[in-house]
Every structure is written in structure tokens, then in C-alpha cells.
Amino acid sequence: MAKLLALSLCFCLLLLRVSSSAFRQQAEENVCQFQRLNALRPDNRIDSEGGFIETWNPKSQEFRCAGATLSRCTLRRNALRRPYYSNAPQQIFIQQGSGYFGLIFPGCPATFEEPNHRGSQRHQKVQRFKEGDLIAVPHGVAFWMYNDQDTDLVTLCFMHTDSFHNQLDYFPRKFNLAGKQEQEFLQYQHQHGGPRSQEFSPRDHHEGEGGNIFSGFTPEFLSHAFQVDREIVQNLRGENEREEQGPIVTVRGALRILSPEREEFDGRGMGNGIQETICTATVKKNLQGLTTEFSYNPQAGILRNVNDLRLPILNWLGLSAEYGKLYRNAMIVPHYNLNANSIIYGLNGRAHVQVVDCNGNRVFDEELQEGHVLVLPQNFAVAVRSQSENFEYVAFKTNSRPSMANLAGENSIVWNLPEEVVANSYGLPREQARQLKNNNPFKFLVPPQDSHMMIKTDVA
Helix, strand or coil: CHHHHHHHHHHHHHHHHHHHHHHHHHHHCCCCCCCCCCCECCCEEEEECCEEEEECCCCCHHHHHHCEEEEEEEECCCEEEEEEEECCCEEEEEEECCEEEEEECCCCCCCEEEEECCEEEEECCEEEECCCEEEEECCCCEEEEECCCCCCEEEEEEEECCCCCCCCCCCCCEEECCCCCCCCCHHHHHHCCCCCCCCCCCCCCCCCCCCCHHHHCCHHHHHHHHCCCHHHHHHHCCCCCCCCCCCEEECCCCCCCCCCCCCCHHHCCCCCCCCCCCCCCCCEEECCCCCCCCEEECCCEEEEEECCCCCCHHHHHCCEEEEEEEECCCEEEEEEECCCCEEEEEEECEEEEEEECCCCCEEEEEEEECCCEEEECCCCEEEEEECCCEEEEEEEECCCCCCEEECCCCCCHHHHCCHHHHHHHHCCCHHHHHHHHHCCCCCCEECCCCCCCCCCCCEC
């Protein structure tokens, strides 16, 4: 009887879990049914003492389809982005500037000793970054960054909320570890009546003020936990914060930190699988400075990517990124991502972009400009033609090893079809079918049509 009761209970729990999953899937099943895609701009800005953060609405149909969010952070000279962690893995691309960052991996030992006048202090390693770097930030890992240069530091933060690592709902959450500011996506939850938007509000703060993780604990708990007096606890809880400080603060003087440059594995930035433990993992790779290209044509442009082969930690996160530079009137042929959604951000210049869905409808046929974002769903076909001297972009992808299929050019789907299949499929004479298959000798990047030197140098 007891076994039968236990079996019945297990069956009920399984049925409840399946029903819950089915309900969640049903609620989202039409989220990628687009009549039209849009080039998106940030619609919210949070000003701070040392800079500002701009966010795109994570509840827009495009971002919900991709299961992702995007924000842009600008740090001025001597500005510190205070530590936080998130409920989903992130990729941070350095659009402009350089500085320092730190990741605090829970359970890993402090690996660097920093002497000062009060004795030696130990902490986990601090690393330097530069323009073009891609930084992989695992879920739940605390992250901070600092700008030590006169040039403003501009970063793009992509968060994959639909990752299996995220056990909460799809709403992005950044858990601040210092300060007294509302986390950057919370206003969308309030505005649109998101689930349980008020449930986790700190009890000691008025609505809208926001707080850090320590704000919700009582002073007695914190004093006991840290073995410090109440005055320090007040700062820990953000009670002495000035209203304008926000998530980015200005360091008076400069941030004094020591950080030896990390040596890349085997001299080429490739790990052998043995050194890459969680505590010693390489977390950054420069997208713009790679010595090998996914595709290159001296008259058309460059495509470079960072996947889990170049940055092994991305295999764990299930993410990757691509950098593209397209010269004036050059084109990226129609292609699609087999296994990933793609969030494309215009870094420089402008391009004419067309996107086509499964019904053959052109759901996007507009200009993509610097600072605009286009969400490209998996399998939707896209083609790009530069309208400026240089069009540059970065694309964040929701797979650690994304695959792309080109629809035109060498080794494309049409190129690989038998000639008779092409002729009969499109109702063409054999000669025209042969031209359709073979006239474009390039793979992804095609020079301008009026180019006088059609040199076959496109490689993949």
C-alpha cells in the first residue's frame, strides 16, 4: 500500500511538471511568429555618478523570441561598475576603451597577493581588457569593471535568459552587491505587471529606491556574519548612499590594483582541456584582433568568430559571438543560422539588411545603423549590404558552436544541388541553372558589383 501511494505521488508530481512545462510552452509558442522585425534602440537610461546604463526592453517580441536581453554601459574616467551577479550567463563586448575587470568564482581560492601598508591582502586575479575583447561571465559569478583611461569605456552586455543555466523565469535579474540602486531591468517588470514584481522588494526601502543584496538583511545578521560594527554595516547596506551614485561610482584619485597579464595557453590562446578548470579558465578573447578569419575577402570585408574552440568556457555557457566588417557596397550573401538565435548590434556605419521568414515574407527591409539592434531568429534568412565606407557589427549567438549555411555562392546550398535539380526546381534551362550555381565564386563575402578585380580570396 505504501509503495502504491508513493508511486501515485510520483506520477502526480510528474504530471504536474509536464503540465506546467506544456503551459509555459503554449504561452510562448507564437512568440516568434513575426509579421515584421524592427531595428531596436535602447528605451531606458539609468544615470550614475560615473556613467550611465542604457537598456533594451526585454519584453519586446524580438528579445523574448531570442530568450535574451541587451544593455549598454558607459563608464567615464576612474569609474567603477560595482560588483553584481546575474541569473543567466553573459557575454560582454568592449566596444570602446580599456580597463580592468574581475570575476569572483565561488569556491575558488584567492590566487593573487597584493601587498599594502597594512600587510598582504589576497584576492582572485584581476585582468586587463581592451577594445574588441569579448568577456564570458558565467551565471551567478560576481563581476566588476573599472575604467582607468581618459576615453569613455563603452560595453555591450548580452544575457541569455533562456539558457538552461537559468532556473528562474525568463526575466533578466542583476543582483547588485553594493549601493542603493534599482537593478537595471526592474522598471520593465513594474511597468508591465511582471510576475511577482513586488514580492522581492526590500522591506527597508521605499518602492523605486532599490537596494543591493545586503540591504535586505538586518544589521544584526550582517554584523554577526562579517564581524564588523554597525557603522560599516550601514555602508554595506547602502544606507549612506548619495542619490546620484547609482551602479557606477567615481573613484577618487584612482583605483590602485595590481594585475599581472595572463599568459595565453600554448601561445595561441588555445587550451588543451586540462588547464581549463573553472578556477583557471580563460574568460576573454579579442574578437577584432583574431589572426584567423571565418571568412575574408580583401575587397569585401572580414568575418571573425569566437566559439568554444577558441574560448572553451563558452561551451559551458552555450554562447558565442561574431564580428563583421563590411566595406562599402560589399555584401554578405543570404544565409541563416542553423542552431542559434543572433542579436546583431551595429558598431559603426550603416547597412541595408533584409530578413525573410519561413513563409517567404520579408520581415525586415531597412537600414541598420550604429547603436541599433536587430534580433535574428534561428533559421530566418538574412542578407547584408554595406551603405557606408565601413559597416561593423558584433553578433551574440545562443550556441557555443553556431553553424551558418549560405544560400548563394561557393559551397552554398544551391551550389551543392545537382544541376538538373536546380533546373527543374526553378524552371530554368540548363545553362541558366549552371549560372545560378556557379557564377558567384565567393562563399559569404561578395565585393561590390562594379568591382574590376574579382579575385577569389574568400575563405572559410
